[in-house]
Amino acid sequence: MRALRRFTVRAALPEALTPLSQLVMNLRWSWHAETRDLFEALDPELWQTCGNDPVKVLGEVSAERLATLSRDRRFLRHLQDAVDDLEDYLSSAHWYQSLGPDAPRSIAYFSAEFGITEVLPQYSGGLGILAGDHLKAASDLGVPLIGVGLLYRAGYFEQGLSADGWQLERYPSLDPHGLPVKLLRQPDGSTVVVSVPLPEGRTLHAHVWRAQVGRVSLLLLDSDIEENAPAERGVTDRLYGGDEDHRLRQEMLLGIGGVRAVRAYCQLTGTPQPEVFHANEGHAGFQGVERIRELTESHGLSFAEALQAVRAGTVFTTHTPVPAGIDRFPRTLIERYFAGFGVPLEHLIPLGSEDDPSKFNMAHMGLRLGQRANGVSQLHGHVSRSMFSDLWPGFDQGDVPIGSITNGVHAPTWTARELVELGTQTSSEGDPFEGQGPASFDGVDRIPSGELWTTRRMLRGRLVDEVRRRLRETALSRGAAEAEVGWTDTAFDPDVLTIGFARRVPSYKRLTLMLRDPERLRALLLDPERPVQLVIAGKSHPADDGGKQLIQQMVKFADDPAIRHRIAFLPGYDIGMARYLYWGCDVWLNNPLRPLEACGTSGMKAALNGGLNLSIRDGWWDEWFDGQNGWSIPTADGVDDHDRRDDVEARAIYDLLSTQVVPRFYETDRDGVPSRWVEMVRHTLRETGPKVLATRMVRDYVEHLYVPAAGSARTMADGGYAPARDEAQWRARLQENWSGVRVAHVEATGGGDTPEIGSTLALRAEVELPHLTPADIEVQAAYGRVDDADGLHEVTTVPMAHEHTEGSRHWFTATVPLERTGAFGYTVRVLPHSEHLADPAELGLVRSA
The missing domain is CATH 2.60.40 (Immunoglobulin-like)
Incomplete structure (x- = not known):
């Protein structure tokens, strides 16, 4: 029999332990080591079996154990220290509070996915991880951000492998009551419900779940509620699933419902209404349409006048390096869904127009609704100006008004604790996480080479243990018998050069480029004196059979008994696995088809841990490769034959590995330390580390986009939106007479x-x-x-x-x-x-x- 509903029954916390509820519901624990230590101390064995999930631990720890801890003075002191530290973190002034009155009072940040912790699986890949790191860094800096997304009841998917190496997807049903989120409620205790109109008189309703990410609130809309008909209940079923109709309803809920959720949240909590709205990719574009509707109804503005007011306070970030990655809906579908919405179709449709008049382009709408727009690396800004240049006819590519802010990663989330405690992220210039400009992590210069190398070896050994555990689980899940998996106990080696490759699996990221010459790869893996080992992971979109074939090809190669102790494809790539990879890999391999990688933040996370990048000059690596923080793979730009280009660039990888990377790793001094390698590690930690910080990224957004946008939005709203009215009239007169x-x-x-x-x-x-x-x-x-x-x-x-x-x-x-x-x-x-x-x-x- 199948259960009708699944939920968790928790033991009641003794009064002395009630602060645990406060700690578990603030996701700061996901990057705060001392709080994680506290939850582990509840029951160390349970902590491991629950996958380091404090919500699950609190749900399963025994009442007897809780009673014991409630009398344990050392534990209670630890608990009080954690509570005091959190309260100090939440109440203290940070960098943002020094900016003065020009800074926005509140900023709404919309994204289709957020990767904050594996405990809250609402992400598929880099876009979601970036959004999660944006929220965390905003919290650390004191930026008054409100995140807005959807709560997917099945997340993205859990990945497995069949016996023949084909990707399998499983969609676990998530019970929000078992997640670190709370329903947004009215003062009388009733649930807040936001509604979005649909065709044929139907309505899409949603509850609003609130996740607390340090100082930042993340609002997640959930359509699986009783107020909805069955079709509408499934709108937030899974991330990036369903047909065009389904995706459109998701994006309407994110944009329109998201604005309505923000309005309700701010009113209930006394939070200032946002002055700036940041759309992270085109999925959230309808937030601008909803704000136009608000102004036309509440202030009597015309569409053109409301557009000026909305654009002034809107920031749009594109992560898409290829037109195929843009959401495009049939125009007829847009007309059907928005026929009675409140924004006339003759004004709405042109916002998403493109060369194909039958399509509505969400990225084009994002650019037309956002007065300020950016790509996510310098190279991606250049690519974006080229890709969207048709929207600014008559202008040279360099004049297209799309800038760039290079992505960053949240150091406390992704850096191994041991490296932080060694001092690899300290600077003589003050706090590099809150200071201005690219500081140097010069604290790393005080660490002896032997100690730095020993720590790197320890982290590599931790990765090896995790690889062995996952190899065993994967083999059993694919049908192997217990007697057949003994080889996993000795797979991989903590003293062998370890290369990592982990990311989504679209074709342009070229998962299998390393297999172009299988025999040459085998020779590298099995070299008797200087071997190499490869850890590989990544998910293909469930509808992408081409990506699944690449995974299958890689799995079949790695299944060979002769090499399976040196190369592994690990299914189930998520935040939890990623940490081990970033901590333990010596080299991070990235070989996309240039210039199709918008940024590629995985290599940044490896760099924060002393990993050296071996990468095509694409995304962030194009601007921050300096010759000492890794190796640049020569590209065959201009070669139109894809097979030939792949052969050329694969040979370049093999040559770099055999002539530079491998010799430098194994070239040791009298103490057994590869001194030249360690100096590259030291340089990477010192010079590249500060550049890749998410705090640097969020400061850039605040200074270059949020503050100017807030100023423009305030100006447009002055005097009952008189400047917006005047600007609309001026633009109309200008466009009418420009032909002359x-x-x-x-x-x-x-x-x-x-x-x-x-x-x-x-x-x-x-x-x-x-x-x-x-x-x-x-x-x-x-x-x-x-x-x-x-x-x-x-x-x-x-x-x-x-x-x-x-x-x-x-x-x-x-x-x-x-x-x-x-x-x-x-x-x-x-x-x-x-x-x-x-x-x-x-x-x-x-x-x-």
Whole structure:
């Protein structure tokens, strides 16, 4: 028989132990070692069998054990210390509190997934882990963030392997009452319910669960409630599942329902309503549509006026390096779902328009609703400006208003405790987690090489123990008998160079690139003097059979009895497994198809633990590889034949391993320490560590995006949204008359017949502005190196000053310095100008000479 419902019966806590409830419901325990020590002390054996899950431990620890602990003075002192430490963490002023009144009073951060702890499995991969680290770092810095997501009753999926190596998916049913979350309730105790309208008069209802992530509240919407019809109950069934209709309803609940949940939460708790709304990828785009609807109904604004107010306070982050990764819905589906929503379809549909008129593009909507947008590494910013350049026709790629903030990772979550206690994250410049700028972790210089190497070996040994345990479990689950799994007891070796490769398994990440020459890989694994061992993990999307075939290919290779003690594919990749990999791997391998890796934060986590990256110059590694923190795999950029490119880049990996990586690891001094290797580890910890911190990333978001967005949002809301009304009128007038704007004539004087460096050029431009004024525009002189096709490169722009006016004709002047030798060129262009523009290219309007 199957149970109708599953839930956990907990022992009642003795009064002396009631503070445990406070500690377990704040997810700070997931990155605070001392609090985890406390929960382990409840029952060390149970802690292990429960997978280090304090919620589960509290649910299963015996009443007798609790009674004993309630009389244990040492445990009670430990408990009080943990409670005091948490209360101090929650109440103390942090970096953000020093910013003053310009900082946003509150920020809403929307994401389809959040990876905070394996105990709350609401993530699939890098996007969710990044969102979780964003919340944790915001908490550490005191940033008043509110996270908004969905509570998936089956999470993503639990991964297994069949006997022949095919990925198997299992969707465990999660009971929210057994998770570290609480229902959001009204003062009378009733449950808060948010609602989203659906077609045919139906309504999608959701409860709001609140997870506390340090100082940050995370609101998770749950549709599996009695108020819904069966179809609507399943909307939050699983992450990234279902058809287009299902996904659209999920994204409507995230965006529209998420805004309504934030409104209810702020009203109930007295939290200031957010001034900034940050959409982490296009899944959350409908939050902007809901806020437009709010303003049209509450303040009588037109769509255009509400759009100005909403855009001003919206930040959009794209993580997508390829068009295929963007959510695109049939236009007819959008029309069906939003026909009576409150935002006219003739205004809504253009927000998501693209080349294909039958599609509605969520990333395009995110960019049109967000006045400020960014990619997640410098290279990804460049890729994004190219990928979305059609939204700004007439502009060079470099002028497309999409910036970049390179991702970071939450050091307290991902760094091995032993390394932190050694002092690898201390700095003579003060607290690097709250200070300004990229500090150096120079504390690592005080650690003797032998001690650093011994700690790295200990962490490698811990990984080996975990690999053996998982290999045994996996073999048994795939049908092996007990008598057949004895080999796992001696698999892997704590003294062998260990390489890690773990990530999602789309084709561009090239899981099987290392198998291009199987015999050469075997030779590396089985070298009698200097062997290598490989730990591999990753999940393929359940609908991606191509990814599953790559996993199967890897598993079959690793199943070979001759090499299975040196290479392993471990199913069940999650936060819990990842920690062992980041702690214990000497080298982190990453070989995506450049430039399709937006950032690739797994290598950052390895670097925080002294792991050396062996990676294609993609994502974050493209900007922070410095020649001493690992190795750069040469790429075959420009080779169109994918097979040939894979062969070339695989050979480069084998060559680097055999000629540089392996010799350096095994080259030891008289004390048995590979001194040159350890110096690379030390350099990585000292120089790369501070750069990859999530606190650095969140500071960048605050300073470069959140504070300016809050200022713009406040300006637009002044005087009952009078500036938003004025700006909408100005934009309408500008767009109506822009077709008549023309650079009629440009003349240049000075420089002589043969211009020399150090001389100047005087430019004078005649510009026609019918029905517009010089105050509506900015005229720029653009100059730089010129190619054979008269294309300008390395462009510098200077504003041209208004000289005089005759009717609709206006003259502008500027002086251009001749500061370089060689081919030189210039032009003149006209751009819109308003004090409310975040970027001159924002409107996508330009006229060039």
